[in-house]
Amino acid sequence: MSDIRGKKGFEAPSHEDLDEYLAQSRKSISQMKDGKPPIIFKPKRTLPLRIIAVIIILVVSTSLVLGGSIINFDSPSNNNNNETTTTTPMTTTTTEISTTTQVVTTLPLDTETYLTDSIPKVESLINTLIASNRSLINPVIVNGTINRSQTITNLELFELVWILSQFEENSEWWDLGREIVFNTYNLWNKSSFLSEDLVFQILALRSLVAYPSSNIPLQAHSLQVYRNFSKQLWENVSSGYNNETGTFNPFNDSQLLTEHQILFCQVLGKTIEHPIIFMFNSTTEQATLLLETLETLTDSTIGLPHKFEANLTSSSDLFYSHHQSNMFLALNNLESLLGSVQEISMLTNRLYNYITDVFLQQDWSVAFSYNETASDLSSILILNDQLLYIRTNILKQKRNFADYTLGMVRSNFATANSRYYTSSEDYENQFLIDHIHLLLSFEEFLKLEKPSTTTDETATTTDDEGPGAASYAGEFISILALLVYIFYRRRKMKQ
């Protein structure tokens, strides 16, 4: 048999693995046919007897020490009792993919119902965070109380406007962003911005061009001021653009940041909607050059690095998934300028493959879940990663990945007693921005085409109204029973 097995590095399965591989392949294909994500199945590996014994001893002793209460009922995933925005009982489908498969998915059965119900609640929460006359947005929440003393910064305004502009045209939230730029805060004639650094200026410019020229609510004279101001900002920003490498280097550093290239991409993507402010030929050239640079920087296995050298070699071991998603979304906008060029589709594929690889490879509780006890920025960025991942999947028409991520966000997000909500004053506006982003994801998801079939034959439906202690005890006993069974089988086989 050995002669028909793999050669030249192409590995062949063992007799046992072949059966397993075929079975898993069939299952994966049947899932993919239903529009679900593929199954990632790992080669079968048996645990050494000693390790199994240690696990059993550890589990039993831990349970004895804790008096049977090994489950933390206050963990973020068990928040149904306290959650203000998701009080509706949810029915979930739990799909367990054989004992050797590493992926266990929990897909919300009825995401539409949940979203339809949740959208007004999230909207209501956002409205609570925003002052009633919408003249001031300064939600500082300390120990669960909304305090309006803190003035919102320009940078936060820029971020808010950018997200709000992405809602459906003429919708309430889309209009709010436009109001902020052109009415409430009059960002369109703040000449003081011109003395700020180039990152600030590009963020300001991004807000100014976020709405198409046909939707600028300014009279003739004001409109001219707006255009001149935007042109000046663009001129300043362009001085940070390197015509040879196609990179945006606002601080003229030896090391460049990917997030700056994303910003530049986002602005370039909007230039087509503002023909009077921007020169089409010049922005097209810049975009083409930037695409070439991105191609050099992007690797299909690691995506875009956090930083890179001026000679376009990676200079950082950090690869943030929000960079991949943000660039993915920005490239999508760039299509409006360049059309469907092959470079864009290739790059979006690479970036999407990378983040999906993270999604498939990593345990979600590590890769994306919100860590309630953490009060640093990383946990917030992780939430943002989830939201961005939902949006990339929506763009890619990957309904099940988007659905799954929404399920994760739902269970980990927006709890009334969350420490994220109360722990730090620094990120309260991030809380508002994240909620608006969440709302955007919800609305985009509802527009996503629904596949014909969404359930699996092997799925079992459970009612998840509340995490009863009995269900956890049952779960614990089944795990223990499984371990004892494996232990018994190993012993038996050895005999």
Next chain:
Amino acid sequence: METITFHSYRGGVGKTLLSVNTAVKLALSGKKVCLVDFDLRAPSHQSLFASSTFSVSHATKSFTGFLVGDHGPESVINSTNMDNFHCVFSNIEILQQKESKIRTKLTQHGEGRILAKLFEFIRYCNSQEFDFLIFDCMPGITYRSLDALVVSDKIMVVTRPVKSEISGLRLVISECYSKLEGAKLFSIMNQVEQIEDLVHTPNPLDVNLVKVNILGITKCLEESSTSIPLLHTFPRIPFVTERIYVLDEKEHPFSTEIDIFCTKLLQ
């Protein structure tokens, strides 16, 4: 769309010549066909097409690159001077140049990721309204050949009537083909000696051995627990080289055999 994979238990039985000529013939008969060189460790289609009168549009990206996520399905499909015939090439450079992580992904278990990419490719071809997607698969039982077999609607098991083939075929049927569900299996006996055309009188021992081998293969297929009907027997035609006969020499005996085979395939 129908996905057909040409597979064999070992190399050198003529899979590539059969799959390429079949694909081109199907396209000549008006079907929209996509042919994929899925012999990742020894790809040969690119050179085969280069030596033919066939004109392939500038080759863009390799299928190997698609499998590891370097580019999308649309950039690996090459158009040709026949509107309804498209081909996809693989190259081994990616296996030699890229970091070991990618090699591992391609050559080893792969955790179902390569299978998912193959499925994605099939789905894309489906959306492009191809009538046939044909995989010229690597021989033997490797994780990658299993991927191709699992996603196929029809599998063409290519054999040659030589002694060593019989035991190998028996093994590959019991180890692999019998476990496949959903795909229809057919066998093709290739390069079968023809006594009629010989200019010399062959040694009776050789004639007998050929008969025994053909019988052995036939018996092996008939006795198999899985139905693998013999779809066609290709006679051994001297001086058949790696060419696209159905295009370059339509009257060639090999082209005639491919015509008959395709008629059976379409039935």
